[in-house]
Amino acid sequence: MTDAATGPDQITGATPDNALRTADRAEAGPVLSADGTPLKTSLNRALRREKMRALLLVSPLLIFILVTFIAPIADMLFRSVENRIVADTLPQTVAGLDQSSLEVPGEPTFEDLYFDLFLAAEAKKHTQLGTRLNYESAGVSSLFRSSGRRLDDIGEETQDALEDLDESWGEAGFWYGLMNNADDSDDALLKSERARVKALTAEPTGGDIAFAPSAEIAQILPRTTRAYTAWAVYIALIDDDVVAEEEPWEAVYAALGVDLERDATLEALATYAGPGADQLRAAAEADLPSVDYRAAFVEMDDGWGETEVWNTLRTYSSEYTIGYFLNAIDLQLTPNGIEKRPDRESIYLMLFQRTLVMSLIITISCIILGYPIAWLLANLPMRSANLLMILVLLPFWTSLLVRTSAWKILLQQQGVINDLLVWIGIVSNTGRLVLINNQTGTIIAMTHILLPFMILPLYSVMKTIPVTYVRAAKSLGATDWTAFWRVYFPNSVPGIGAGSILVFILSIGYYITPELVGGTSGVFISNRIAYHISSSLNWGLAAALGTILLAAVLMLYYTYDRMVGIDNVKLGG
Structure with a gap:
């Protein structure tokens, strides 16, 4: 052995x-x-x-x-935490913002804003940025949209003055010869602007640009070189045009005007002998129009002079944010820290609470209705049980939309149920029940839809309970109720647990049925998630709401496991 x-x-x-x-x-x-x-x-x-x-x-x-x-x-x-759109769209502006200040910034920041916003407007990205910031501060979307249409006017003044001074400034070849130098190029600048354009556009950025920014000109005219390089990258890779044959944007002329006002530029031009040296020195000596960028932006829209707009930019300038999660629990991120949203805007905690409470009610309703049906299925003769099982499974063969639409017909005040109650005399014709577009309609419709998910686990567990258990209890003197409550019911608890988990998890994620029959008081948090995904396009907030809902489900699942034990949940056997 x-x-x-x-x-x-x-x-x-x-x-x-x-x-x-x-x-x-x-x-x-x-x-x-x-x-x-x-x-x-x-x-x-x-x-x-x-x-x-x-x-x-x-x-x-x-x-x-x-x-x-x-x-x-x-x-x-x-x-739910990604927030790169601000930093990608306005990189120079964000870098120059004083995060510790709560006031409207000075002229240098408005200058950076102009060149950032000009490129963003060409890439049609400024409207997306405005939409993103509009989630946090109403009116910002129209501010960016209206400003994007008027940016050309600022650079046109400098462009007209330069072309009046020398016709060469209006020639594409002259600009290309001035800014291009493949032998002594600023590769870091080209790489930086290429990445910047790529971040702003959905177009593939690859291929030969046929342009290399001159390192010498980059030292003398830094703002102009950056603006021209961004334009050249965009022209070559997005518009698929030849850089040497296209006249630059108005922003490039505005950048040259800014550079020519710098003392360092004037000193460097005194010894510069490269392409366009005479034209540059003549432009530096000429009386070019000086642009007040702050005044120009405020003239375009008064919103640029308000601290709320700039504080919103400061608050959401980082690449990652907790703002979406704060919004999802009726809080908001402000320059002064985390604050509670006004009562008229606080809806999400209420929706979370409503979703959990109504899902629990639906689960209990399914237990009350499904338990007797499952008992009948388990104890009726095989032929009768099979016929009843077909009736239970019949809803699975019918479209969810059809079933929900049928409940709209049944529950409305002039519907079948109210007509029947009036005919019987339970309610008067003028006192018909309001069963649709409220929580009652949602509970009734969803209980009907989710009832099979409770019946099937209960039936599979009840089918495994030997009938001799109840007979033995009765033979020992137990009444029918005692035999059921002390013997049969405890053996069916695993089926109740399995059905409850199925129904509860399915109900908190439902949005079609509450949307059709719930009205304003019977919708769930999932309806708000669907709204932000398909209508408002606030995917960050939708993701944060979905993440919180997922965390709530996992927490409830963990609590159930600790209290009941997930091993006790079974579908039969």
């Missing part, structure tokens, strides 16, 4: 572990396999092959789960 205390390491016989031990303990040299390879090496190789074969067998399922489940959740989590 085998000793009961014998452990896995004491088993005798030809096992892989014993073979490896024999190989390790051999004193006369390693044990060899048939092909002359050491037995230990051969066995390890075989084990690796088996593991790789098993991994290949499950890899399609792993890839499917990764693509359809893990990746969407990870993307949702990232979108």
Whole structure:
């Protein structure tokens, strides 16, 4: 007989572990396999092959789960904190903002804003930025949209003055010869502007730009070189035009006007002898119009002179933000810290509470209605039980939209249910019940839709409860109620747990039925998530709401596991 205390390491016989031990303990040299390879090496190789074969067998399922489940959740989590649009659209403006100030910035920041916003307007990105900031401060969207249409006017004054001074300033070839120098180029600037354009556009940025910004000109005219390089990258890669044949944007002329006002530029031009030297010195000596960028922006829209706009830019200038999560719980991120939203804007905590409470009511309703049906299914003769099971499964064969639309007809004040109640005399014709576009309609419709998800787990568990248990209890003197409550019901609890988890999790994520029959008082948080995804396009807030909902489900699941034990939940067997 085998000793009961014998452990896995004491088993005798030809096992892989014993073979490896024999190989390790051999004193006369390693044990060899048939092909002359050491037995230990051969066995390890075989084990690796088996593991790789098993991994290949499950890899399609792993890839499917990764693509359809893990990746969407990870993307949702990232979108709930991602906020790169401000920094990508207005990089110079954000870099020059004084984060510690709560006032309207000075002239240098408005100057940076002009050149950032000009490129963003050409890429049609300024409207997206305005929409993003409009979530935090109403009116910002129209501010960016209206300003984007009038940016050309600021640079046109300098452009007209330069062309009146020398016709060369209106020639594309002259600009290209002045700014391009492949032998002594500022590659870092070109790379930076290429990345900047790529961040602003959805177009592929690749290929030959056929332009290299002159390092010498970049030192003399830094603002002009940056503006021209951004224009050249955009023209070559987005518009697919030839840089040397196109006249630059008005922003390039405005940038030249800014550079020519710098003392360092005037000193450098005195010794400059490269292309366009005479024209540059003449332009520096001429009386070019000076642009007050702050006054120009305020003239375009008074909003640029308000502190609220700039404080919103400061608050949401970082690449990542907790603002979406704060908005999802009726708070807001302000320059002064986290503050509570006004009562008229606080809706999300109420929606979360409503969703959880109504989902719980729906779950309890399904238990009350589904338990007797499941008991009948489990105890009726097979033929009758099969017929009843077909009726239970029938809703699965009908479209969800059709079932919900049917409830709209049944529940309305002139609908079938109210007509029946009036005919019976329970309610008067003038006192018809309001059963639609409220919480009552949502609970009724969703209870009907989710009822099969409660009945099926209950039935599968009840079918495994031996009828002899109740008979034995009765034979010992128990009444029908005592036999049910003390014997039958405890054995059916695992089915209640499984059905409750299914119904509750499904109900908190429902949005079609509440949208159609819930009105304003019967909608769930999922309806708001769907609104932000499809209508307002506030995907960051939708992702934050979805993340909080996911966390709430996991927390409830964990609580249920600690209190009841998830191992006690089963679908039968």
